[in-house]
Amino acid sequence: MGVEKKFGKPFGNLNSMKTNFFDDNDGMLEMADGMAKVLSEQPVRKTCKICGSVLDKPLFYSHGLGYIECGSCGHLNSEFEDTDVFASKVYVEDDYSKNYSAQDRAGYEKRLQSIYVPKAEFLQDCLQKENAGKIKILDIGAGCGYFVAAARKLGMDADGIELSQNQVDYGNAMAGEEILTHVGLTGSIDYIRQTDANVISAIGVLEHLIHLDENLDAVRGNQNIRYLYASVPMFSFSTAFEAANQHCYNRHTGGTHTHLFSNESVARMAEKIGFEVAYEWRFGSDINDLYRFLRVSIAKNGNPEFASYFSEKFVPLMDKLQLVLDESEFSSELHFILRRK
Numbered sequence: 001m002g003v004e005k006k007f008g009k010p011f012g013n014l015n016s017m018k019t020n021f022f023d024d025n026d027g028m029l030e031m032a033d034g035m036a037k038v039l040s041e042q043p044v045r046k047t048c049k050i051c052g053s054v055l056d057k058p059l060f061y062s063h064g065l066g067y068i069e070c071g072s073c074g075h076l077n078s079e080f081e082d083t084d085v086f087a088s089k090v091y092v093e094d095d096y097s098k099n100y101s102a103q104d105r106a107g108y109e110k111r112l113q114s115i116y117v118p119k120a121e122f123l124q125d126c127l128q129k130e131n132a133g134k135i136k137i138l139d140i141g142a143g144c145g146y147f148v149a150a151a152r153k154l155g156m157d158a159d160g161i162e163l164s165q166n167q168v169d170y171g172n173a174m175a176g177e178e179i180l181t182h183v184g185l186t187g188s189i190d191y192i193r194q195t196d197a198n199v200i201s202a203i204g205v206l207e208h209l210i211h212l213d214e215n216l217d218a219v220r221g222n223q224n225i226r227y228l229y230a231s232v233p234m235f236s237f238s239t240a241f242e243a244a245n246q247h248c249y250n251r252h253t254g255g256t257h258t259h260l261f262s263n264e265s266v267a268r269m270a271e272k273i274g275f276e277v278a279y280e281w282r283f284g285s286d287i288n289d290l291y292r293f294l295r296v297s298i299a300k301n302g303n304p305e306f307a308s309y310f311s312e313k314f315v316p317l318m319d320k321l322q323l324v325l326d327e328s329e330f331s332s333e334l335h336f337i338l339r340r341k
């Protein structure tokens, strides 16, 4: 069976959500540089994170790190391994106050509607085409529970597991019910092994799993699981835009992203667990990154007013430009649904 493909998603009001990327470029850059330094102290990566092939020399260097394209599956691997030590140093607990304000609640609701409901709708639409019957989702790395809440809103049965107790507390408070459970560092593996859910979802999670293989093995071993829904960062134009703009914050290739997927590495990952790629939805933020780099550079060069002038011309074109990049199948983010063969 072929892969059903969907392209594009309007940025809409997403630009307004990450203003610190624009206003605090230097602070964000410093944070990412700090993470790169921690990564550079880890063991050299010898084999591809996805297919295990022996890695060659870096294809390029960006923000102090070499990146190696796997000769076999095209996965982009940083030259150093992500390890438990790396994870313990770079994943810092966000600070959530215990007294959530009305502003928190409005922000939560806005993020839920604009970002997570479309992701849940995509899953629901695809599984209807599959005649998958009653859906039960286990969301791993659920964070503040946005995806779980969105899936429930659409009438699907969904629960989440999450490492951060603060995010579990925040997500459950916002949802008004216990939709998230706290698990330890390798707790997700036991959960996946034992779940009676037929769908595992992992939105922006797989790339952060130090023990990715063990998690995938657990999916393979549990026959209840028929589908894996995930979004992952891709080796893409954003990578090149970042490599060309070393004074700008690298959201995509760097920080906690120590490796980036390729179309082939996603397919290999599916194959490894006895699944196949069934549906893809590709919409990146490459143009958003390019726009940010141009704006930051124009302002840094002493022309803050011209940065605003440029924005007025450029912003209305961004959805169209991004769609061109998405359709090339080399853009920064891919949502996919894998089906058990």
Ligand SMILES: [Zn+2]
Pocket: 048, 049, 050, 051, 052, 053, 070, 071, 072, 073, 074, 075, 265
């Ligand atoms: Zn590979």
